[in-house]
Amino acid sequence: MNVVAQSDVGRETYLGISNTEYALFYLLVVIALAVLVYGVYQRFSRYAQGDDDPFDRLNDLGGRIASAARTVITNEKNFNRDLYGGLMHSFILWGFLTLLIATLIIGFEQYTTELIFGFVFWEGDFYLAYQFIVDAMGLLFVVGIGMAMYRRYWVRNHRLWGRHTSREDDIFIWTLFLLGVGGFLLEGARIYATGMPDHEVVSFVGYAIAMLLQAIDVPTTGAAVEATLEGTDYAAIASFGYNAESLHWLLWWSHSLLALFFVAWIPYAKPFHMLSSFANVVVADEKAGRRLPNVPADLDATNAESIDDFTWSELLDQDACTKCGRCSGVCPAKASNRPLDPRNVILDLKKYREHLENGGDEKEIIADGGVIETETMESCMACMACMDACPVDIEHLQSFTRLNRQMTDQGDIAPSMQDVFQNVMQNGNTFGDSPRSRGDWSEELEFDVADAREEEVEYLWYVGDFPSYDERNKQVARSLATILKEADVSFGILFEDEKYDGNDIRRVGEELLYVELAGHHVETWEDCEFEKIVCTDPHSYNTFKNEYPEVNFDEHADDELMPFDYDEQWNADGEVEVYHWTQAVEELVSEGKLDLNGDELDYTVTYHDPCHLGRYNDEYEAPRDLIRATGCELDEMPRNRANAFCCGGGGGGLWMDFEEEPKPSEERIREALEDTDAGAGVEKFVVACPMCMTMYEDGRKTGGFEDDIEIVDIAELIVEAIGAEEEAKLEVAAD
Template identity: 75%
Template structure:
């Protein structure tokens, strides 16, 4: 027998709870909130111990918050590459947020509106709508948690497990599950105990549970038992909820706050531009954890251990000793250990360091980790800081030391004479102007590999032929051109990068041109995104810096910097190149270079040019922002790794096996000299020499124009 059915369309908030128990609940709630606030204060106070960030992070704050809210509310980053994960997180997020809003509404009605107006709006139609929405969104929440538990414990998704997986991960998901299921159990018991009011059918999950309890009456379910069960369920649910609130700032649940803060304070150009270092010689890079900026510390706290960065990292896929997630979490664990009184140790060192030097040497600076991260962690900033510390300590791979020496002595990574930099022009039937002596439309930065590497010289000759055929004026810097500095900067050699940047901006300023055109996406990125960030005045008086330029260069973007595919696509669109789209009939696939694609969001210009030659283009499964790195970035071009398979070999396998055309693919098309070098090597080491040819887009265009002889390709 149960109580007579309640008739008023509302319910008692503290059903079955005495006045004394309410006071106890308020006390415990106050304690939980105070513990939460103290933990929140301690977290954010810790960030103030970090270094100042190079870039503005809270400028135009309202716009940042709106943009971050859109990213977070739509869960757009969670859906990237993972529909199941996106749905799962959306259910959990929207369910949790709805339950939080519902609790806030109830608290407002009880403690604000009820006290001020001595009334309640929590009845009638509002109550019915409220109860229906709470059950609907609460059910989504429980389903989402169930999906998460299925993926974690049943499927055992590999990327969710690692050496930083701990008890707190299990406690977090199980606590959410208990809160979700416990809330429905509590609701069902209350509905049963209050006489199964007909209007409570809108609480469809709770009502279903109440019907189950009613069916158990022959087995002993009764009014007194229901009241007792409700009391136990209410207090259990409340204590779990209060514990969760108090626990948030101290463990994994803190990502609910830190992740949003991280998205708000993100740098839209992160990775494409790196923080500079001060001219102060006493400044340190990563001698202590407090050398990291407050944003880099926030990155560490925002990490949810989801492993998305690990799953797309080409270094990890090639079994190099790098897992982007572990580096971020190693730094976080070390910081928290120091705060707890542990002994300090080197942040990056061959042995005994928080991070091993070989781990950082493994990074290809491809930015796949950053693109995949749902909470906008800027891995590359922290990685570069560690690399700079390695340079300071002299803990750099011997091959890289040779590269540094070559650049310092000869201005190029090959160590060849600067006087021979333009020798490639002798084998092309085109006049290449000296941009230092005459005005040109395009100031062409050729780059190291197209200037000195025999295979890539063919690309330089092809591009010269294309520009000549389009009847535009172009010129190069000859021996005044040096290495652009992009990759050695990512390896940590900041001061050498500054010398190169200063030299080049002075060279650019001495020339007359309309646009800068780059052969290499790496050069394109550093000229476009990084040179304008350098405060040359800070270093101009340094006798070690061989330049006198003392301004910001191109700060307002008045000088247009283009990758050659962008420039040539414009020429094709303007009708200056006679490509009808029928000249060639090769079956090809195209590889997106990291520095052109993920770094700078240029995906269409290269494809349009490939199609303009008449080639039939088939996409690899990993294309555009999902492209897999060739392995040459971040110094990989110059270092030797024992890896199986090499990133270049894996990519060629993908081209021949996973594209829709499969083995019919004849040419693997690139738009980057580093990619050309890595894939030519991978073609040999992976035994693909008889299966596929590596070509640059420029070579396809020259063939389509019938100018191979002019370009010296025959």
């Protein structure tokens, strides 16, 4: 292993490695790559066995790949709500990719330009730039791994620990750490063993390690020879192999074998997320959650009777999960101690699938004592916080809805939800009240509300169940009617022909009843003349805008149980505009059709973003613009917009009875009174959703906040502001 000091600007890749060792190394490379390719093939062939996905996930594949690459490289989702985590993952990813590219450059040169053309470009200025960049990014890689280890083992971040935390997580992070540190130790040993060439100072980390080896006087082969001639102890030391060259040889093989183990291990454990996560981002549905897959009319179709019922994209979701726990950290059900952890549901399904692949026994997927407990899925609020927080675009809600549909098929539905289903089937509303009384809320108005079935209107207003039947929300309906009247726009309602929109019972799993409701509504709308549909409830808004156009009514029109004859695809081209009322009224304000000067009211208020308006449909500004238009001072909640915390009413939660502490609604009101800048100075808690109104009125009572804050809808603020404006005009006229 005698090595001559190096002076050329470059380096020898296989320093001190014999021809036999060289051949052995590349034999191991071939084996590792073969194991990698076979493992990846096995994984992706398993996806091919999954059920067909209802959505086209491979259209515009080039654009999808480019968009996914941008998402992954920028790490934008990892920075969401977690600066430390974003920096940590960015350092690891960028460092890893740089080191991977550096390794590929070596292989490319050795087996293309040098082998075929005799040309070496990995020297001179290119080598110097290459070495500096690799050292800089490699250092970031090690720092990132250190940050991850600090968070996992020292801080013991609660998100990283759970029943799916396993030894493979430890092996993964320690392997990366040893690869990063080992690479620098190898570089330092090489620089020292080759006489510390001046140009290697660009490899600043490796050079620092070489200086350390020099400081502790690690012998080299040349020094050992001189020591032998001088009769010193260096010869004895060198005879035991203790010198820089032997150290380099040991580090070279240790680093190489660890790297080859990692390559071969990728498809069989946690490292596979490097491939599956990227693939998952590529095939993501941009409307995931806001629209759900339709159930086929085929009576033999099943939802989650076996793991084979899951689509290939849902299987990919399971493999893409990195166990980061971001979904768990934002889940309102988990925060309220309901038995749901979104990460565990995805990983439980994956574990069961692998159990079957290894010859294990089958069991019920969703049942008491099954793979997933029924109470677990009953806890989901369908708020989509888990999906919004997931950095790899796992579509939890699609799998959760599949599980809920299976529960419905099995009859494993909570009695309270069965009552709701019965009410809707018999009376067309979740309250079980008479359809003939649906428009009675309007009788207290000083004007008549038009019947949209009998006259042409600009706005066909879908009022919804709660504004029609719930006494507190009737006040909101009357406020909105007053606003539309004040703006002098024509609007009308369907009276007894309006039924429940179907949004939440669909998310609980009752798909066919949802289709029945959708068919009734689109058939009714076809007989009306209007320009826009305006909804009081964000849940209705999402369903009409994103889900009704997806229903294949023709598939169900011949079903004797379906009370409609409509057989077309409704609003497939988006010709009918669907608005949440805040969007429609915000347009009226901006057009000057509502006389608001922005100084009528002087309340200090905070606003809660409804999940179906915010996270589902990215509408955050219209409600805020209206609040400011009344003159109120808006003090934002700490968790707002996409980070808003669910009221607890979605996904059927409004009709469920849970022993939870605290209730999501109670926690949210506490947050308003304690964590906003104004704190106890917040006078009104403002909502824009009838379900939120119901949940927060309940939370105000059960949480003991009745004397501390008032729950109001934006519509009620606007009506009060209009009244204040009218009073001001009368006072001016009187003067």
